[in-house]
Amino acid sequence: MKLELLTAVTVFVLSVLVGFEVISKVPATLHTPLMSGANAIHGIVVIGAMLIAAESHDAVGYALAFVAVAFGAMNVVGGYVVTDRMLHMFRPRRVTGRAVEGSTEGRD
Amino acid sequence: MDTVETVVAYVFLGAAACFVLGLHFMNSPRTARRGNALSAAGMATAIIATAVLLADQGTITATGWLVLILGGVLGSALGLYAARTVAMTAMPQLVSLFNAVGGGAAVLITVTDLLQSDHPGALAARISVPGALDIVIGAVTFSGSLIAAGKLQGTIAGRPIVFPGARAASVALPGVFVLGAVWLVLDPGSLAAMLLLLAAALAFGVSMVLPIGGADMPVVISLLNAFTGTAVAMAGFVLATPALIIAGALVGASGGILTKLMADAMNRSVPAIVMGGFGTGENAAPAVGAGPAAGVRSVSADDVAIQLAYAGKVIVVPGYGLAAAQAQHELADLAALLQDHGVQVDYAIHPVAGRMPGHMNVLLAEADVPYEQLKEMEEANAQFAQADVALVIGANDVTNPAARRPGNAISGMPILDVDRAKSVVVIKRSMGHGYAGIDNELYTDSKTGMFFADAKKGLAELKAAVRTFVG
Numbered sequence: 192m193k194l195e196l197l198t199a200v201t202v203f204v205l206s207v208l209v210g211f212e213v214i215s216k217v218p219a220t221l222h223t224p225l226m227s228g229a230n231a232i233h234g235i236v237v238i239g240a241m242l243i244a245a246e247s248h249d250a251v252g253y254a255l256a257f258v259a260v261a262f263g264a265m266n267v268v269g270g271y272v273v274t275d276r277m278l279h280m281f282r283p284r285r286v287t288g289r290a291v292e293g294s295t296e297g298r299d
Numbered sequence: 300m301d302t303v304e305t306v307v308a309y310v311f312l313g314a315a316a317c318f319v320l321g322l323h324f325m326n327s328p329r330t331a332r333r334g335n336a337l338s339a340a341g342m343a344t345a346i347i348a349t350a351v352l353l354a355d356q357g358t359i360t361a362t363g364w365l366v367l368i369l370g371g372v373l374g375s376a377l378g379l380y381a382a383r384t385v386a387m388t389a390m391p392q393l394v395s396l397f398n399a400v401g402g403g404a405a406v407l408i409t410v411t412d413l414l415q416s417d418h419p420g421a422l423a424a425r426i427s428v429p430g431a432l433d434i435v436i437g438a439v440t441f442s443g444s445l446i447a448a449g450k451l452q453g454t455i456a457g458r459p460i461v462f463p464g465a466r467a468a469s470v471a472l473p474g475v476f477v478l479g480a481v482w483l484v485l486d487p488g489s490l491a492a493m494l495l496l497l498a499a500a501l502a503f504g505v506s507m508v509l510p511i512g513g514a515d516m517p518v519v520i521s522l523l524n525a526f527t528g529t530a531v532a533m534a535g536f537v538l539a540t541p542a543l544i545i546a547g548a549l550v551g552a553s554g555g556i557l558t559k560l561m562a563d564a565m566n567r568s569v570p571a572i573v574m575g576g577f578g579t580g581e582n583a584a585p586a587v588g589a590g591p592a593a594g595v596r597s598v599s600a601d602d603v604a605i606q607l608a609y610a611g612k613v614i615v616v617p618g619y620g621l622a623a624a625q626a627q628h629e630l631a632d633l634a635a636l637l638q639d640h641g642v643q644v645d646y647a648i649h650p651v652a653g654r655m656p657g658h659m660n661v662l663l664a665e666a667d668v669p670y671e672q673l674k675e676m677e678e679a680n681a682q683f684a685q686a687d688v689a690l691v692i693g694a695n696d697v698t699n700p701a702a703r704r705p706g707n708a709i710s711g712m713p714i715l716d717v718d719r720a721k722s723v724v725v726i727k728r729s730m731g732h733g734y735a736g737i738d739n740e741l742y743t744d745s746k747t748g749m750f751f752a753d754a755k756k757g758l759a760e761l762k763a764a765v766r767t768f769v770g
Contacts, residue, residue, distance in 0.1 A: 222557060224657070237346065246412065260370030270382075
């Protein structure tokens, strides 16, 4: 997977623009899950860590790769799980629970 | 490229598409959870594909596999534990921590790559330039995020810490970056160049975040998030892996947008915040004993309860004071009681309410407030004129009408138009100043009643009082 520099820069620039486009449509209500979700996405770094683990051939290399993989895995797993946990709390108004909008009947 | 390599490359492309679509689905609370699941599925597939690629290439040693498995299990366990147990109020710390490990991993990739691969001295600039950038950005993010997490957690004082020579350091260190980076590009095999760059960047991360006050944290976290994304993209350049470049660029864009939004909402420029020394942190020591000033109307729980119970529409304006007092649940209970009585209740959320972008929404969602009632600033401002009561809890500067006039500390800051409501009730412990350190003109408005109480206790009293009227 060798990439020419120009291709790599092109991919980078276009991705930033796609990012701007997609993310500017996210409502402020969801900015915290957005950030933790984006956080999970940069956990892709774990793939890089795996690739360098394959290149390593001495104790220093293994130690560095170990830390990198552990960091990356923590980033990915923690990021997605906590985002899911948060988004789970954003539920729509319940019809059977507390009064529906416009209802004037007290339940207490 | 052999067949496996090609297939894996396509899998990576698919994963990148999943990330973009996942972020796209975040545009509505209804689809957001599915979006996150899609993004996670893309990530899992990419990780499995990488493992297949490594097995196929066969260059990885048995020890290498062991390192992968042990590191992966350890990291996953830590991440899972943290994600499951973290309190929603502590979310900014956790995000900072993930920024730190993400940035740290990106640095380690370049460091290991430069140390381990057989690149001769004349390494192409295609690798050494992004490599140097990765080390700088990643290391700044790593140490900066750890300091930010410490400040948010309270381990490190939230107030701006200015140490002797801090200014000198923030001017001198970037000079060292340039020096170290040029050295590393000219001599990519040089361990000394790499260590110099690493040390300067780590020191800069610390000296950049220490002088920033707690109240500026939403901007700092967003900025560090953007840095992490960029560092990951640079690691992608070093490894020539498009998946890392795309994912890193997406996160960089996301962090960049949020940084801009937060800075705008606080009426501050990003450079001014990073230069620091201004944010006082925790709502500037409330001036205890500073009793009601002239022109302030103090009201009791019963007065407020009557106002609320007979209102048609109430808009609640929650600030960080609410979260600091852990009173979200009391507020949600009070709102439910009013709604059962037929009062329409909405929440007006200022973009910087909380310690990270959107934080207040998560805190209220946790207290079971349906998201339809959470109104963004613009939407809420259009509704204040129809509100019978605006109930302000733990929010200060963002409600100060003085922002509409030039010539004061918050001039031009976007605010919630609380003063346009028919009547206003402010729950507050004292007349203490907010973050900007100026008087809030809302408090002396003739239609404003001040209910002096701690948010949690005050709301509990209100709930009891409302219950006697509607019960």
